[in-house]
Amino acid sequence: MLALAAAVIGAVVPAWQPPAVAQSPAPLQVTYVARVCDNYSDIMANKARNNIQESLFNLGPDSTYAPNGIVSPTAEQNGSPNCRPYTGWRFSTGAGITGKSPATDNLSTVTGLYRSDIVTQASTPLLDPQGQPVLGPGGVPQTIPGAVTVQLNAAETAAAQGGRTVWVEGGTPTDPLNANPNVGFGALRCAQDALNGDNVDAVTFPQASTHVFCYYYLVTPPPPPGTITIVKHVLGAQSDTFPFQGNISYNPGGAFTVAGAPGQDGSIEFVRGATLGSLTQPPWSFTEQSKAGWQPPAQASCVSANGQSVVTHSGATTSVNLAPNDHVTCTYTNTPTPLGDAELWKVSTGAVGTFPFAITGPTTTEHYPDVTTVQPGVPIKFATRTGAPAGNYSATEDMPTDFSQTGPGTWRMTNAVCNGAAIPFTNTPGTPATATATYTAAPGTDVACLFANEFDPSGRLDIYKTTLNGVGRFEYTVLDNRDNLTRVQDPVATTTTPGVEVQAQPSATGLSAAPGSEYTILEAMPAPDSGGFWVLDSATCGANTVSVDLTAASVVVALSPDLAAASCHFVNRYQPYGSFSVVKDTTPDTALRPGAAQLAIDCSDNAFDGDLTVASGQGANDTGIALTDATMTCSVTEPQTGAAPNVDVTTTAYLEIGGTRQPYTLGDTFTAPLGSFTQVVVQNTLKAVTPTPPPTPTPTPPPVAPAGDGQPPSGLADTGSSAPSLWLLLCVGGLVVAGSGLVALAAGRRRVGRTPHRDGR
Structure with a gap:
């Protein structure tokens, strides 16, 4: 029977001594x-x-x-x-x-x-x-x-x-x-x-x-490797970047580019598997795409280092049936499209814009206020004038000031070519920035020129870090979501004083802020140590924020022409582990408790669920101190006390959280908060029940001897008196000594963690 209220005199159980040290957290x-x-x-x-x-x-x-x-x-x-x-x-x-x-x-x-x-x-x-x-x-x-x-x-x-x-x-x-x-x-x-x-x-x-x-x-089996190098050679005075496509590239759609400049060939190298003799793999192929301002791409010139690869051509498409350990080099040569006599052309890369021009010759200055490119890399003709007099000419352009479609950035002239030859030019900062190119026309010639500009975006992401309860080093990765998750920067922030914000270095600069530009910031925080772990409390990039995932420590941020610079603030907190323990105190007296005593522990993190058993003859038991990495709710019940029949059991319990102790009623739900020590102690006091003796019977008076000789009628000797039998009152009690031990929960309690997943994630 259970007695939960009144204290009784019975077995005296000494106070339980708690475990001295918490278990270590899981190793990395x-x-x-x-x-x-x-x-x-x-x-x-x-x-x-x-x-x-x-x-x-x-x-x-x-x-x-x-x-x-x-x-x-x-x-x-x-x-x-x-x-x-x-x-x-x-x-x-x-x-x-x-x-x-x-x-x-x-x-x-x-x-x-x-x-x-x-x-x-x-x-x-x-x-x-x-x-x-x-x-x-x-x-x-x-x-x-x-x-x-x-x-x-x-x-x-x-x-x-x-x-x-x-x-x-x-x-x-x-x-x-x-x-x-x-x-x-x-x-x-x-x-x-x-x-x-x-x-x-x-x-x-x-x-x-x-x-x-x-x-x-x-x-397995692996193909033998080979190498294919594509070289870009340009004629004339123009430099450019040339588009290609083919199965040789692993980029989405097989796209890739190769840049070339006068006197400076560009190239790209691919290490690929040999296809010669393969029944399953087709030859490697690549095609140069047409490029505005350049003559149609011509057939490449290819050389096989060991002479074993088979190379075929179809216009600007090259197929290489690659032999093992061969190195095939294919060179594409490009020639600019000739400019018409006395034509002036404009091309922009990186973006498009309007470039007002002033052309000053020997006698006059002509203005062209609306020179506007419509597609990056595609030249547009903005003037034709034949019969221009010989002499010195200068072309001065204003850089675009409308950044509504590009986001902020810097325009600069990168090349100027007249009649097939590069001419000098100068970029001048200002509002607006300008560029001037100069040319001397010989008598009897018309001047045909191409002016090339490039846009350098100036969108930027600045990351700021604040740490609470500690300091640490945090690595970041910035990915361009619109450019195939290209990694654009890897800033690092190291705090030295809790609560004092620092800026990660370097900032991510030169980012496009054109409409639709989005970037993902991933934070890598220090790994958990013996005392706790880091959590991301908050992250915001202000009005640039698209989404925040605190669990995955990531932010998606948008840049736009109106919001081309984002300041992203990350606040991390060092979180000490919580700790959790359950203790059961009872008597080791097997006369009072011949059976096992048992507590049932039920937590929202079921890795902590299980039964805590005190075997017969043992005075106490505990779960040890388990570390927790999340707040959880639990309840403790007592399915059995192990007491013998006719033994009264008084159960008392208390709950201690963060050093504050309070009574606990078995079966109630309580919260074990992260960062605090939570302990439940359940104590049983046992007392044998003393039987109540029956009432003493009233003696029956002896019969009165008849008058006469006074001898008993039975003829037995007279003892002189007759008394009732005495009841023996048995009382069981005494002092017992309780033992204490440290064992794990029978349910396989783990030291740190949340509910285990059945799929490994």
């Missing part, structure tokens, strides 16, 4: 996963498709990750379902990265090596973002094949908790393919990076997470 961990695929098309691409990608052939489906998405087993399995686990693949980590070279199999590698001892195993437990096991049906821990989970070593931990990126590569810095000729690089994706498809990726730990994934994809 990375699960490295390797997958092997039969085809490059089996592999999902990274977030940005571009020519940074280092696979020898293009990949398959587009990424399903948002720009701020975090790599997860579910997304990887769904994105690349045909790939298989790969055991024995080695990874390396380092402090920095360097670009590809023939010596590294044309794969990027890490620098400042931390370790190269990470090798995938047959399987490893599947963990959630807090490093706790993911449970499947029936509570069975799940595993992930072809993977290994490792704790960060001291150097990696110092970097991650210091707000610095830990870089990962497949293989080692000197051998990115692990001396395995039977595999080729496919893709690498880690944590919240997964941006470009090269052999290096960044490990950071999103808010409150202590565990992330890295996925590496191989292809």
